[in-house]
Amino acid sequence: MEILNLPPFEYKIKQFEANSMIFDVLRRKYVVLTPEEWVRQHFIHYLINELKYPKSLLSIERGAKYNQLQKRTDLCVYNQQGKPHLLVECKAAHVPVTQEVVKQVSVYNQVLHAAYVVITNGLEHYCWEVDFLNKAYKPLQQIPSFKYES
Template identity: 70%
Template sequence: MDALNLPPFEHKITKSGANYFIFDILRRKNIVLTPEEWVRQHFLHYLINELRYPKSLISIERGTNYNKLQKRTDLCVYDNSGSPHMLIECKAATVPITQEVVKQVSVYNQTIKAKFVVITNGLAHYCWQVDFETRQFQPLQEIPVFSKQ
Protein backbone atom coordinates (compact mmCIF):
# COMPACT_ATOMS: atom_id res chain seq x y z
CA MET A 1 0.00 0.00 0.00
CA ASP A 2 1.02 3.60 -0.61
CA ALA A 3 2.71 5.70 2.05
CA LEU A 4 0.26 8.38 3.18
CA ASN A 5 0.47 11.88 4.59
CA LEU A 6 -1.00 10.68 7.90
CA PRO A 7 0.69 9.41 11.06
CA PRO A 8 1.49 5.68 11.01
CA PHE A 9 -0.39 3.37 13.36
CA GLU A 10 -0.09 -0.20 14.58
CA HIS A 11 -2.15 -1.99 11.95
CA LYS A 12 -2.91 -5.69 11.73
CA ILE A 13 -2.88 -7.05 8.19
CA THR A 14 -3.63 -10.68 7.41
CA LYS A 15 -3.90 -12.66 4.19
CA SER A 16 -6.56 -15.18 3.28
CA GLY A 17 -6.40 -16.69 -0.18
CA ALA A 18 -5.71 -13.92 -2.66
CA ASN A 19 -7.02 -11.15 -0.38
CA TYR A 20 -5.37 -9.04 2.28
CA PHE A 21 -7.41 -7.84 5.26
CA ILE A 22 -6.92 -5.06 7.77
CA PHE A 23 -8.39 -5.15 11.27
CA ASP A 24 -10.92 -2.36 11.85
CA ILE A 25 -10.98 -1.25 15.48
CA LEU A 26 -14.53 0.16 15.25
CA ARG A 27 -16.21 -2.73 13.47
CA ARG A 28 -13.94 -5.16 15.39
CA LYS A 29 -13.35 -7.36 12.39
CA ASN A 30 -11.07 -7.80 9.41
CA ILE A 31 -12.01 -5.79 6.33
CA VAL A 32 -10.76 -6.38 2.79
CA LEU A 33 -7.76 -4.12 2.32
CA THR A 34 -8.46 -1.89 -0.67
CA PRO A 35 -6.58 1.35 -1.41
CA GLU A 36 -9.60 3.33 -0.12
CA GLU A 37 -9.81 1.21 3.04
CA TRP A 38 -6.10 1.87 3.65
CA VAL A 39 -6.83 5.62 3.64
CA ARG A 40 -9.97 5.21 5.77
CA GLN A 41 -8.13 3.20 8.43
CA HIS A 42 -5.29 5.71 8.56
CA PHE A 43 -7.72 8.61 8.88
CA LEU A 44 -9.76 6.78 11.52
CA HIS A 45 -6.64 6.30 13.65
CA TYR A 46 -5.69 9.95 13.04
CA LEU A 47 -9.10 11.05 14.37
CA ILE A 48 -8.74 8.87 17.47
CA ASN A 49 -5.02 9.14 18.26
CA GLU A 50 -4.16 12.67 17.13
CA LEU A 51 -7.42 14.65 17.22
CA ARG A 52 -8.72 12.75 20.29
CA TYR A 53 -12.21 11.88 18.99
CA PRO A 54 -13.73 9.07 21.09
CA LYS A 55 -14.36 5.85 19.16
CA SER A 56 -17.92 5.89 20.46
CA LEU A 57 -18.67 9.05 18.42
CA ILE A 58 -17.44 7.68 15.08
CA SER A 59 -19.34 5.53 12.60
CA ILE A 60 -18.16 3.85 9.42
CA GLU A 61 -20.27 3.49 6.28
CA ARG A 62 -23.34 5.05 7.81
CA GLY A 63 -26.32 4.66 5.51
CA THR A 64 -28.21 7.71 4.31
CA ASN A 65 -30.82 8.39 1.66
CA TYR A 66 -30.50 11.08 -0.97
CA ASN A 67 -33.04 11.48 -3.80
CA LYS A 68 -34.45 8.04 -2.91
CA LEU A 69 -31.00 6.48 -3.38
CA GLN A 70 -29.20 4.63 -0.58
CA LYS A 71 -25.73 6.13 -0.03
CA ARG A 72 -22.97 5.30 2.45
CA THR A 73 -20.64 7.75 4.11
CA ASP A 74 -17.04 6.70 4.69
CA LEU A 75 -16.76 8.16 8.20
CA CYS A 76 -19.13 10.26 10.26
CA VAL A 77 -18.23 11.82 13.61
CA TYR A 78 -21.00 12.83 16.00
CA ASP A 79 -21.03 15.42 18.74
CA ASN A 80 -21.92 14.56 22.34
CA SER A 81 -25.62 15.12 21.65
CA GLY A 82 -25.60 12.58 18.79
CA SER A 83 -25.83 15.10 15.96
CA PRO A 84 -23.52 14.75 12.93
CA HIS A 85 -20.43 16.85 13.56
CA MET A 86 -18.02 15.88 10.77
CA LEU A 87 -18.58 14.02 7.50
CA ILE A 88 -15.43 12.46 6.03
CA GLU A 89 -15.05 11.13 2.50
CA CYS A 90 -12.02 8.95 1.83
CA LYS A 91 -10.59 8.24 -1.60
CA ALA A 92 -7.68 6.05 -2.63
CA ALA A 93 -4.32 7.82 -2.77
CA THR A 94 -4.38 7.57 -6.56
CA VAL A 95 -7.73 9.41 -6.79
CA PRO A 96 -7.35 13.18 -7.12
CA ILE A 97 -9.61 15.44 -5.05
CA THR A 98 -11.60 17.16 -7.78
CA GLN A 99 -14.58 19.50 -7.83
CA GLU A 100 -16.72 16.44 -8.59
CA VAL A 101 -15.62 14.79 -5.34
CA VAL A 102 -16.37 17.99 -3.41
CA LYS A 103 -19.81 18.10 -5.02
CA GLN A 104 -20.47 14.45 -4.09
CA VAL A 105 -19.72 15.11 -0.42
CA SER A 106 -21.66 18.38 -0.30
CA VAL A 107 -24.69 16.57 -1.76
CA TYR A 108 -24.44 13.88 0.95
CA ASN A 109 -24.14 16.58 3.58
CA GLN A 110 -27.41 18.19 2.50
CA THR A 111 -29.09 15.21 4.17
CA ILE A 112 -26.61 14.58 7.00
CA LYS A 113 -26.06 18.26 7.92
CA ALA A 114 -22.64 17.88 9.55
CA LYS A 115 -20.96 21.09 10.70
CA PHE A 116 -17.65 20.08 9.07
CA VAL A 117 -16.85 18.24 5.85
CA VAL A 118 -13.48 16.57 5.22
CA ILE A 119 -12.19 15.00 2.02
CA THR A 120 -8.95 13.03 1.99
CA ASN A 121 -7.05 10.73 -0.31
CA GLY A 122 -4.43 10.15 2.37
CA LEU A 123 -2.05 12.58 0.70
CA ALA A 124 -4.18 15.74 0.54
CA HIS A 125 -6.75 16.64 3.18
CA TYR A 126 -9.39 19.36 2.81
CA CYS A 127 -11.74 20.58 5.51
CA TRP A 128 -14.64 23.02 5.37
CA GLN A 129 -16.99 24.42 7.96
CA VAL A 130 -20.54 24.48 6.64
CA ASP A 131 -22.97 27.35 7.18
CA PHE A 132 -26.38 25.96 6.28
CA GLU A 133 -28.14 29.33 6.51
CA THR A 134 -25.93 30.98 3.89
CA ARG A 135 -25.14 27.68 2.10
CA GLN A 136 -21.43 28.54 2.26
CA PHE A 137 -18.40 26.30 2.77
CA GLN A 138 -15.60 28.04 4.68
CA PRO A 139 -12.23 26.36 4.07
CA LEU A 140 -10.22 25.60 7.21
CA GLN A 141 -6.46 25.26 7.52
CA GLU A 142 -6.74 22.39 10.02
CA ILE A 143 -9.19 19.68 10.91
CA PRO A 144 -10.84 20.52 14.25
CA VAL A 145 -9.74 18.59 17.32
CA PHE A 146 -12.32 17.00 19.59
CA SER A 147 -14.09 19.31 21.97
CA LYS A 148 -16.35 18.04 24.76
CA GLN A 149 -18.79 20.90 24.24
Protein backbone atom coordinates (compact mmCIF):
# COMPACT_ATOMS: atom_id res chain seq x y z
CA MET A 1 0.00 0.00 0.00
CA GLU A 2 1.01 3.58 -0.65
CA ILE A 3 2.62 5.87 1.93
CA LEU A 4 0.09 8.59 2.79
CA ASN A 5 0.28 12.16 4.02
CA LEU A 6 -1.08 11.06 7.41
CA PRO A 7 0.72 9.91 10.55
CA PRO A 8 1.62 6.21 10.53
CA PHE A 9 -0.12 3.89 12.98
CA GLU A 10 0.30 0.31 14.10
CA TYR A 11 -2.00 -1.63 11.81
CA LYS A 12 -2.78 -5.34 11.71
CA ILE A 13 -2.97 -7.00 8.31
CA LYS A 14 -3.67 -10.64 7.59
CA GLN A 15 -4.32 -12.71 4.50
CA PHE A 16 -7.69 -14.47 4.09
CA GLU A 17 -8.04 -16.51 0.93
CA ALA A 18 -7.25 -14.08 -1.94
CA ASN A 19 -7.76 -10.92 0.14
CA SER A 20 -5.52 -8.85 2.35
CA MET A 21 -7.49 -7.78 5.41
CA ILE A 22 -6.89 -4.88 7.82
CA PHE A 23 -8.21 -4.68 11.37
CA ASP A 24 -10.77 -1.91 11.81
CA VAL A 25 -10.79 -0.59 15.40
CA LEU A 26 -14.31 0.82 15.00
CA ARG A 27 -16.02 -2.27 13.60
CA ARG A 28 -13.72 -4.48 15.69
CA LYS A 29 -13.06 -6.90 12.86
CA TYR A 30 -10.87 -7.45 9.83
CA VAL A 31 -12.15 -5.86 6.61
CA VAL A 32 -10.92 -6.15 3.03
CA LEU A 33 -7.93 -3.91 2.47
CA THR A 34 -8.74 -1.81 -0.58
CA PRO A 35 -6.88 1.41 -1.46
CA GLU A 36 -9.85 3.42 -0.13
CA GLU A 37 -9.95 1.39 3.10
CA TRP A 38 -6.22 2.06 3.56
CA VAL A 39 -6.97 5.81 3.47
CA ARG A 40 -10.01 5.45 5.76
CA GLN A 41 -8.07 3.46 8.38
CA HIS A 42 -5.28 6.04 8.38
CA PHE A 43 -7.80 8.84 8.75
CA ILE A 44 -9.63 7.08 11.59
CA HIS A 45 -6.37 6.75 13.52
CA TYR A 46 -5.50 10.37 12.74
CA LEU A 47 -8.83 11.52 14.21
CA ILE A 48 -8.41 9.35 17.31
CA ASN A 49 -4.66 9.71 17.99
CA GLU A 50 -3.88 13.22 16.73
CA LEU A 51 -7.15 15.17 16.93
CA LYS A 52 -8.33 13.30 20.07
CA TYR A 53 -11.82 12.30 18.89
CA PRO A 54 -13.22 9.50 21.07
CA LYS A 55 -13.67 6.24 19.17
CA SER A 56 -17.23 6.06 20.44
CA LEU A 57 -18.19 9.15 18.38
CA LEU A 58 -17.02 7.70 15.04
CA SER A 59 -19.24 5.71 12.69
CA ILE A 60 -18.40 4.02 9.39
CA GLU A 61 -20.71 3.77 6.39
CA ARG A 62 -23.78 5.26 8.02
CA GLY A 63 -26.81 5.13 5.75
CA ALA A 64 -28.54 8.32 4.62
CA LYS A 65 -31.48 8.70 2.28
CA TYR A 66 -31.34 11.46 -0.35
CA ASN A 67 -34.12 11.85 -2.96
CA GLN A 68 -35.25 8.25 -2.44
CA LEU A 69 -31.68 7.01 -2.96
CA GLN A 70 -29.84 5.19 -0.19
CA LYS A 71 -26.33 6.65 0.27
CA ARG A 72 -23.50 5.63 2.60
CA THR A 73 -21.01 7.95 4.22
CA ASP A 74 -17.39 6.80 4.54
CA LEU A 75 -17.00 8.18 8.04
CA CYS A 76 -19.15 10.34 10.29
CA VAL A 77 -18.03 11.87 13.58
CA TYR A 78 -20.77 12.83 16.03
CA ASN A 79 -20.79 15.45 18.76
CA GLN A 80 -21.60 14.56 22.35
CA GLN A 81 -25.29 15.17 21.70
CA GLY A 82 -25.28 12.49 18.97
CA LYS A 83 -25.58 14.92 16.05
CA PRO A 84 -23.28 14.72 12.99
CA HIS A 85 -20.27 16.96 13.56
CA LEU A 86 -17.73 15.98 10.91
CA LEU A 87 -18.49 14.14 7.67
CA VAL A 88 -15.49 12.51 5.98
CA GLU A 89 -15.34 11.24 2.40
CA CYS A 90 -12.33 9.03 1.70
CA LYS A 91 -10.95 8.25 -1.73
CA ALA A 92 -8.05 6.03 -2.75
CA ALA A 93 -4.72 7.85 -3.06
CA HIS A 94 -4.77 7.58 -6.85
CA VAL A 95 -8.22 9.25 -7.05
CA PRO A 96 -7.96 13.04 -7.40
CA VAL A 97 -10.15 15.27 -5.25
CA THR A 98 -12.37 16.85 -7.88
CA GLN A 99 -15.44 19.05 -7.92
CA GLU A 100 -17.50 15.86 -8.41
CA VAL A 101 -16.17 14.47 -5.10
CA VAL A 102 -17.00 17.76 -3.37
CA LYS A 103 -20.51 17.57 -4.81
CA GLN A 104 -20.89 13.98 -3.59
CA VAL A 105 -20.09 14.84 0.02
CA SER A 106 -22.22 18.00 -0.17
CA VAL A 107 -25.22 15.91 -1.22
CA TYR A 108 -24.69 13.56 1.73
CA ASN A 109 -24.44 16.52 4.05
CA GLN A 110 -27.77 17.96 2.90
CA VAL A 111 -29.29 15.03 4.79
CA LEU A 112 -26.87 14.76 7.73
CA HIS A 113 -26.20 18.47 8.45
CA ALA A 114 -22.68 18.00 9.80
CA ALA A 115 -20.95 21.21 10.88
CA TYR A 116 -17.75 20.24 9.00
CA VAL A 117 -17.00 18.32 5.83
CA VAL A 118 -13.66 16.68 5.03
CA ILE A 119 -12.47 15.10 1.81
CA THR A 120 -9.23 13.13 1.73
CA ASN A 121 -7.41 10.80 -0.60
CA GLY A 122 -4.69 10.30 2.00
CA LEU A 123 -2.36 12.69 0.20
CA GLU A 124 -4.54 15.79 0.06
CA HIS A 125 -7.04 16.78 2.75
CA TYR A 126 -9.70 19.48 2.44
CA CYS A 127 -11.95 20.70 5.22
CA TRP A 128 -14.88 23.12 5.16
CA GLU A 129 -17.07 24.59 7.86
CA VAL A 130 -20.69 24.49 6.72
CA ASP A 131 -22.92 27.55 7.07
CA PHE A 132 -26.41 26.15 6.52
CA LEU A 133 -28.11 29.51 7.03
CA ASN A 134 -26.26 31.13 4.12
CA LYS A 135 -25.76 27.86 2.20
CA ALA A 136 -21.99 28.40 2.14
CA TYR A 137 -18.86 26.34 2.72
CA LYS A 138 -15.91 28.12 4.38
CA PRO A 139 -12.54 26.45 3.67
CA LEU A 140 -10.41 25.77 6.75
CA GLN A 141 -6.64 25.44 6.95
CA GLN A 142 -6.89 22.50 9.35
CA ILE A 143 -9.37 19.95 10.56
CA PRO A 144 -10.81 20.91 13.96
CA SER A 145 -9.68 18.94 16.99
CA PHE A 146 -12.14 17.39 19.40
CA LYS A 147 -13.42 19.68 22.16
CA TYR A 148 -15.35 18.46 25.16
CA GLU A 149 -18.63 20.31 25.50
CA SER A 150 -20.04 20.97 28.93
